[in-house]
Amino acid sequence: MLIKITRPGDLRESNVTPESVYLSRRRFLGGLAGVGAGLALSGRALAAPADYADVPAGDPPAWLAGEIERAKWDAVVPQDPKLDKLTPYQDASAYNNFYEFGTGKGDPSKRAGSLTTQPWSVVIDGEVDNGGRVALEDLITPSRLEERIYRLRCVEAWSMVIPWLGIPLGDVIARAKPTAKAKYVRFETLVRPQEMPGQDSAFALIDWPYTEGLRLDEAMHPLTLLGVGMYGRELPNQNGAPLRLVVPWKYGFKSIKSIVRISLVSEQPVNSWQAIAPDEYGFYANVNPQVDHPRWSQATERRLPNSLFNPNIIDTRMFNGYADQVASLYSGMDLRKQF
């Protein structure tokens, strides 16, 4: 099946800069940054594209540094350059929901530093012919990394615009060779209470591990990304290092972090939030301005960063603005009931 993603603002083939010219421009910019280092640049210097000059240099494992070097940049960019301005890295990496590290927005960036992310492996199991435990680098490197600049909409009604680095989840699933019985994909986050203090809380309502799920066609959709980086570098721990899901047309909680297990299953899995409050959080969690969360109106959102007297309130769009690409996945469904 060939899926072509088209958007109103798409450019034609003839507008595309030839890859050789594109790469030479990057090398040129990289060279400027490296002052005289020329083509003998280190992987690190090439790894941080010129667009992200303010982003602190990361410390990626060698395999990832090599992958970032040959990443396909700007593979998806947002449509409205005025509205969809990149959220500063400082905010995207310091304002997080990652309850394994606490419920405050600042807790993850304060506490996640101690998480061991290398080595990392992922178990792929369930209804697959080619499952097993896979080292992270072996999971990622068969595909080419892409940069996707996506809107991120939280169910709490704030939103950001973040440049992710990752590979299509569909690639990973296809390689696992799902059987005919596979209908859904279930994901699990790491459980390591000694490094994740939120999992140690006696008052936590989440039954660890945090779990999430997608229908198989949602998981195979070309917009669905398995992220290993952001802002031209590896993921900070608080953003879900070393491997997270990015599903841009769904509320942020669907994009599960620090994944250790991907299971192909025949029955619809129950995600963690749905288990706590099924009247508040459904399985689909598609961004939908017409269906309110019981606590928060979803008609508008606060695009971050904002300031006191400019709360930056904008209208939320159906499927977070990705309706052209994904609405067909839900044709015939009542999204008020299957929220």
Added chain:
Amino acid sequence: MASSRSTLTLWRVAVFCLALTPLLYWSYQVALNAAGPEPGRYLLLNIGQGTLWMLFATLSLTPLSKLTRWKGFALIRRQLGLWTLAYAVAHLLCYALFILGLDLSRLGSEIVRRPYIIVGMLALLGLVALGVTSNRASMRKLGKRWKTLHKVVYLVLALGLLHFFWVVRADLGEWSLYAAIGAGLMLLRLPPVSRQLPRLRQQIKREHRQPG
């Protein structure tokens, strides 16, 4: 414990400054750009919790008076009660200004639709009723009923804690701490317990008198 008039005045001023300090600190953090990418929400949540601190402080005055018999505690009761009201109003203003962007029609629809906001508004209404009757004229006018009316503060405490409970998403740790403090303050008001407070005072006094 005897205190001179000037000491008591100084005490009242100190309490005033102390109650104002959190508001100034949070505003300063916002001015420094140290309050994160959503400064309005930062103020909203902090002032919301601050409202509960103020309420706890107010409710701790009666047990403290019984324990120490120092009149300074009774002297700041109205002030702290009004601070609770001020924090609650500031909390609502933050919601209307920074979360709803001063869209008043939305404020109306949200109040009707969301249980945790209804509960929060009821708590605020309770505080307003206590605030406007906190002057001497109202005390004279209401007579015995004044005391009955001001028992509404216990209802405000329960509603405030329920409002907070409903906002919690996945970890009740912090809320449990607040609920425990609230429950403790209520416990100190149960007659069998509150009768013990002056006795406890005598006991402490005796122990202090013993040569060391």
